[in-house]
Amino acid sequence: MKIVFRGVRGSIPSPGARTVRYGGNTTCIEVRSDNGELIILDAGSGIFPLANTLLASLPITCHIFITHTHWDHIQGLPFFIPVFIPGNCVKIHGAFDPVNHRSIREVLARQMEYSYFPVREEELNATMEYTTLRERQTIEVGDAKVTNILMNHPVLNFGYKVECNGKSVFFTGDHEWPLNIYPDDAENQNEMDRLNFLEYQSFIDERNQELMDFIHGVDAFIIDSAYTDEEYFNGKVGWGHGTFENSIKLARRAEAKALYFTHHEPTRSDEDLEKLLASLHERFPPTEHDPKWILAREGVEIEL
Numbered sequence: 033m034k035i036v037f038r039g040v041r042g043s044i045p046s047p048g049a050r051t052v053r054y055g056g057n058t059t060c061i062e063v064r065s066d067n068g069e070l071i072i073l074d075a076g077s078g079i080f081p082l083a084n085t086l087l088a089s090l091p092i093t094c095h096i097f098i099t100h101t102h103w104d105h106i107q108g109l110p111f112f113i114p115v116f117i118p119g120n121c122v123k124i125h126g127a128f129d130p131v132n133h134r135s136i137r138e139v140l141a142r143q144m145e146y147s148y149f150p151v152r153e154e155e156l157n158a159t160m161e162y163t164t165l166r167e168r169q170t171i172e173v174g175d176a177k178v179t180n181i182l183m184n185h186p187v188l189n190f191g192y193k194v195e196c197n198g199k200s201v202f203f204t205g206d207h208e209w210p211l212n213i214y215p216d217d218a219e220n221q222n223e224m225d226r227l228n229f230l231e232y233q234s235f236i237d238e239r240n241q242e243l244m245d246f247i248h249g250v251d252a253f254i255i256d257s258a259y260t261d262e263e264y265f266n267g268k269v270g271w272g273h274g275t276f277e278n279s280i281k282l283a284r285r286a287e288a289k290a291l292y293f294t295h296h297e298p299t300r301s302d303e304d305l306e307k308l309l310a311s312l313h314e315r316f317p318p319t320e321h322d323p324k325w326i327l328a329r330e331g332v333e334i335e336l
């Protein structure tokens with residue numbers, strides 16, 4: 033299996049001299065199975081440079097899996113050139129929107145409405161197929177299979193595991209590792225507050241364990257690490273994103289082979305990212321059993 037990062041930035045495309053090495057495009061990951069099946073995780077602006085690499089080999093069939101429909105994960109889709117060309121087949125998968133009661137097709141078609149884009153979804157020339165996924169549904173894609181798991185974000189977000197011939201990659205999409213909403217203060221708490229804390233904690237522990245079991249032993253763990261712990265605890269709690277420090281703990285616990293930090297903050301320069309990685313190595317010295325820690329970088333290809 034092969035992975036290429038096509039977009040590693042969170043929130044908004046951030047081109048410019050400060051981000052030129054790690055890249056300014058928003059989330060998109062190209063995965064190729066051993067037999068060459070094309071699986072695309074998210075359709076941020078990084079799907080546009082990916083589309084350009086496909087033009088020499090049309091017609092194509094591809095399988096796009098959307099973690100969630102925040103702009104930075106879908107904004108490139110109207111510029112995914114194969115959708116305009118007859119003969120291509122684009123299969124899009126994603127979650128149901130339980131708040132607005134819309135299928136993945138309905139949600140995505142909205143960003144191509146008259147007010148936003150000159151071509152309507154119904155006018156696309158490729159064969160478009162949509163699958164609204166159930167939780168934990170597995171989709172077979174040739175020699176690979178893709179299974180989702182529910183994550184924690186302000187909109188319904190699926191993390192995806194892609195497996196092929198004994199190798200695997202897991203991508204969180206956007207995910208905040210849940211915190212207990214009740215304070216942990218055994219000495220000063222009354223019995224009811226304490227019970228609330230313990231009950232909520234056991235719910236969190238159970239969810240985290242399910243996730244760890246799902247991810248356990250993956251070859252590549254690609255994880256939303258938007259913030260540092262310091263940034264997170266200074267006003268970003270509940271925004272739906274992870275931290276570098278937490279990513280390291282989780283990758284260790286999941287016994288992942290390699291950890292890729294992604295969803296880089298639009299304001300974080302290449303230099304900032306590298307300084308941050310160096311400080312993490314000092315603060316959490318890697319052991320011989322640790323996964324490799326890598327900053328996801330646009331254009332980099334990984335062979336699993």
Ligand SMILES: [Zn+2]
Pocket residue numbers: 042043102104105206295
């Ligand atoms: Zn995002």
Ligand SMILES: [Zn+2]
Pocket residue numbers: 100102185206272
């Ligand atoms: Zn999001």
